[in-house]
Amino acid sequence: MTGQWSMLAKPILGTSGNDSLSGTDADDTLIGMDGLDTLFGGAGRDTLLGGDGRDILIGGTGADLMVGGEGNDRYYVDDPGDRVVEIGPPVSFDRPPSGDLYWVGDSVTTTLSYRLGTGIEALVLDGSADLGGWGNASDNYLEGNSGANQLSGEAGRDRIRGRGGDDVIFGGDGDDGWTHQYEDVFGDTKYYGLEGGAGSDTIYGGLGDDGLSGGSGNDILFGEDGNDDLIGGLGDDLLIGGDGDDRMYLSAYDFTSEPEDGPSLGWDGGGAGNDTLIGGAGRDNYSFGSTWNGDDLILDFTRGEDVIDVRPGYHLWEWFDSNGDGVLNGADERFSVADGSLTMTWYADTTGRVPSLTLLGVTELTPVDFLTSG
Structure with a gap:
């Protein structure tokens, strides 16, 4: 029987209760039966049969066969020759x-x-x-x-x-x-x-x-494909949406704090680095907020299709449209245009850093380029 799992030796049997069974240095067969059992094969080529119940199967040294049966079982694999067989019904995740x-x-x-x-x-x-x-x-x-x-x-x-x-x-x-669960600025619960x-x-x-x-x-x-949400997190990140209507977040999560000398615009997910964002095909959403502190770049913002996401209840033009003409461009206080690209600067954070957002190939923005609510 060399190279095969064998049940010729007398098996080590559990009971209908919760058992803890251990094998020897030989090739053992452990059968948990009913209950919440823990089976440890030890050395040798062992066969572990969990039976009904939520079982823990640990093969130990050697190439072992582990069969769980009914119940949600946990297998520990440490040898390339270990084999896991699950004969219980399929299940799914829950929250x-x-x-x-x-x-x-x-x-x-x-x-x-x-x-x-x-x-x-x-x-x-x-x-x-x-x-x-x-x-x-x-x-x-x-x-x-x-x-x-x-x-x-x-x-x-x-x-x-x-x-x-x-x-x-x-x-x-x-x-x-x-x-991960959090609530975005529109009150929607998200899991990433x-x-x-x-x-x-x-x-x-x-x-x-x-x-x-x-x-x-x-x-x-x-x-890639689909309507995706991308959060860079900390660091200098590259976010590429691909096909579909994607959302990209430009800073860390922050739902409450307000800068001392200006408004909070919402929340975002690029993090504390200098991020590069490429929306790709589809209607893309770029969100940013009060903890934004990087120098970020959007390479393919398409006016009339893509939008910048703003927290509900805030009135962007009252803060940024300094000349009141309904257009954000180089004539406004916090906007500049250089080499055919528009750069917006934000309010200094507690360290004195002034973050910025540059839209490559865009020279002005109007209200249709922003998504607001409330």
């Missing part, structure tokens, strides 16, 4: 009222590069190695480790978090997103789920309507 993400389903935690098999919903990469993680056709949750990871959701409506390291994240098919984390990440939305968040590094975000 509690608090907005924190959790998954209702089966998960694999591993120190290896890993592709989820059929019936497994979640993958968590452990340790610090540079690993890859791939989903399946289900709605998946993928989480990286502190290394440089490549994470791909494949088909389905996925949530992906890069954590530390310089990660590459692919949303794949489906409407991907919604790991292609999240880069601490490194300098590259994130691809793929097909569907996706939510991309770069995190704290110098990130590159590609919305």
Whole structure:
């Protein structure tokens, strides 16, 4: 039976209760039966059968076979020869009222590069190695480790978090997103789920309507197809919307603070760096607000199609249209035109920094170029 899993030896059996079973250095078979069981194979080529209930299956040293059965099971994979088989019914994600993400389903935690098999919903990469993680056709949750990871959701409506390291994240098919919850300036609840984390990440939305968040590094975000939301986060970021009607956020989240000498315009998501934004095809929305403190550049603002998003209840022209002609251009106090491009400067922050926004190839703006409400 060399190279095969065997059940010829007497199995180690659980009960109908919650059991903790451990194998030996031999090739063992552990059967949890009913209940919430923890099975640890130990050394050898072990077979672990969880049975009914939410079980934890840890193969241990050696190439092990782990079968979960009914219930939402957790598998720990540490050997390239480990095999996970899930025979329970498929499940999906859910969100509690608090907005924190959790998954209702089966998960694999591993120190290896890993592709989820059929019936497994979640993958968590452990340790610090540079690993890859791939989903399946289900709605998946993928989480990286502190290394440089490549994470791909494949088909389905996925949530992906890069954590530390310089990660590459692919949303794949489906409407991907919604790991973090917040309320935007219109009171809409949003969830973002292609999240880069601490490194300098590259994130691809793929097909569907996706939510991309770069995190704290110098990130590159590609919305690709669909109506996508892109948040650069901290760092010097490049945001490219692609096809569809996309929204790009130019600064950190801030819903309450007001500058001492001027208005607050809303909120945005490029962060505290100098960001470059390319909306691509479609009607794109660029949002910015009171915590905006970078020197940002929009490369393809199309008048009559794209808009700059302003917080409801504020009257832009009362603050910026200094000559009262209904047009924002170089004749106004906080606007200048150089080399055929319009630059708007904002109010100094608490450090004295004066952020700016430049629209390449645009020399003036009118009310139709702004989205306001209230």
